[in-house]
Amino acid sequence: MTEALSRSPLARFIALVEQRLGLHYEPEQWGELAPLLFERSASRGMEGYLSLLNSTASEAEWRALAERLTVGETYFLRHPAQLEVLMSKVLPSLAQPGAPIRVLCAGCSTGEEPYSIALLCREQGKVDPSQLRVLGIDVNPRAIAHARNARYSPWSLRSVPQALRERWFQRSSEGFFLRPALRDQVLFEERNLLEDAPAFWAPASFHVILCRNVMLYFPAEVTRKIIARMSQALVPGGYLFLGPSETLRGISEDFELLRSADAFYYRRKAPAPAATVAEPVSTPVPATVKAPVRQPPPMQEGLDALLPLLDAERYAEAWARLDALPQAALPQGQLLRAVLHLNAGRFAEAEHAGQQLLSMRDTEASAHFLLGVCLEHSGDEAGARNRYAAAARADPTFALSHLRAGTLARRAGNVAEARVALRMALSLLPQEKPLRLTLFGGGFGRHGLMQVGLRELQACTEVP
CATH class of the missing domain: 3.40.50.150 (Vaccinia Virus protein VP39)
Known part of the structure; x- marks a missing residue:
């Protein structure tokens, strides 16, 4: 935006509208408000009108603008x-x-x-x-x-x-x-x-x-x-x-x-209970012994090092690195192993690993999703939809589970269900965890998955 444009009467009017009514307009939408500004400022001139909007005598004018600018499409029993x-x-x-x-x-x-x-x-x-x-x-x-x-x-x-x-x-x-x-x-x-x-x-x-x-x-x-x-x-x-x-x-x-x-x-959420503050207890440390320094556990770093290999589809190397890590037996390590089975086409092994992960709270949602992918590959789309729904119940913010559930619902002809799931997926995808995009994004990045969701929603004959 040039300095001249940022100081134009229209830009100042739009800034006042956002400040007072909260309504935001992108620069490409500004032209839609120009006729309204010209109409309302006809009797006072631009500067006089903008001064009015900034004054304490502006209440009646702001009420008139609210009538013209706010969107009111609604109906009984909506949603x-x-x-x-x-x-x-x-x-x-x-x-x-x-x-x-x-x-x-x-x-x-x-x-x-x-x-x-x-x-x-x-x-x-x-x-x-x-x-x-x-x-x-x-x-x-x-x-x-x-x-x-x-x-x-x-x-x-x-x-x-x-x-x-x-x-x-x-x-x-x-x-x-x-x-x-x-x-x-x-x-x-x-x-x-x-x-x-x-x-x-x-x-x-x-x-x-x-x-x-x-x-x-x-x-x-x-x-x-x-x-x-x-x-x-x-x-x-x-x-x-x-x-x-x-x-x-x-x-x-x-x-x-x-x-x-x-x-x-x-x-x-219920307010967190107030923490009880105890008086600090000083424990003397002998002069010859240094107080131990806590080191962060290295296990997550080791697993994180495998994610770039998955992004690059270097699965054999990731598999070898995972086997060498002590964290491989932990739930996140087992989840990575199950995903590697999945990417290698070993669906029976992936399904077996997914069933074992279901009982672990930290991996429950991911396990349901993984099992859904296995069922989808076997042709059982109804069973896959149930698994994706279970993943969403375990973690309602799991965007990819809503995306797959919506896609399969559309294929099954359940358009209303598909719209709900796809809209939720599109609202959650911008904040989806990078780990989940790597594990379950199918090679698509965040932007690509957003486009997939929009295309699926368009196929439902509705765009948000």
Whole structure:
């Protein structure tokens, strides 16, 4: 970017939008915002308009910009696998007699998501609806007004079964109105996720937060700030739902990733117990004896030295080096031996080694994956899919297991299952462990595997 361009009114406008609304635009997208800048600055001139946006009198203008810039595509019962686990597992686990369950829908747009939660709660009867407190927030004032009005088009109800439409909506010439009993159970607020609001985000304010398909519009540093705020606002052990293509890898370590059927979601980790600090005990060391110096164990270094040989496909040399290492009998050494069997086409030996590794926690996920590859080579794709799914259950961050499971699901015609797995693979691959790429990447690097995942997703007639 040239110095002149970086100081242009358009660049300054885009920087203000990112600072205030969190929306990030790549340079090739800047032209899309130029007409809006010209329109909004017509009465004041460019400099006067940019000064307004920087002033304390800018609130009304920022609300108008939020209406124009925020994306609001949504509909009732969207991402049903996540809603099902919310209803069948998450909310029942949080229910306490007489105590409210507080659910926040962040970036709720026109309200379909929070209303869907209230509707399913009444339909499924697994949680007392009177205990449920659902709040939807969005930066777009027009979207919030729409949500409070609770009038929807047939397109917004496209995933709602006819029986539920008849039970919970009243049809009129203006569309479908949500019945008051359901509408009144959900509250809405206009709120910017980037603004500090200590009272709103107070600790333990919510049991569940849904922020689905929102973070993908924000740069990483904005996402980290928002997720940290949400982590603080959740009760210990509270739940966070993101969109199917969104991940917390590289964003936050406050959560553990969970999976139920085709749904991925997060649970806030319990705070670590405070460490007890003991008074240091001084042990005298005789003058003639030096205190021993701890040396790091050399075993991992020895195994790591074999990885470049695997990358270069020098398997015979890697095999000879492995046999000479004392770490060969350790779980990681046995895993390397199993992979070498696999690369040499000795599938029976690889399968035998994989079965032995299943009982070892550190290698369980890798063992399932290895056994899946063996089954795939034997033509048993259904069995291989089960193994890849088991690998993902053992370690939900194992990107390659999601990639292979999604590929085989697409081949089997299970397009919905394939999309879920492939989206998860694409979100996790940028952070996949280099060791796993070397052992199980099939000669592809990280970029090549990303391209494989994108092609598979395109074959499902959908690109994220």
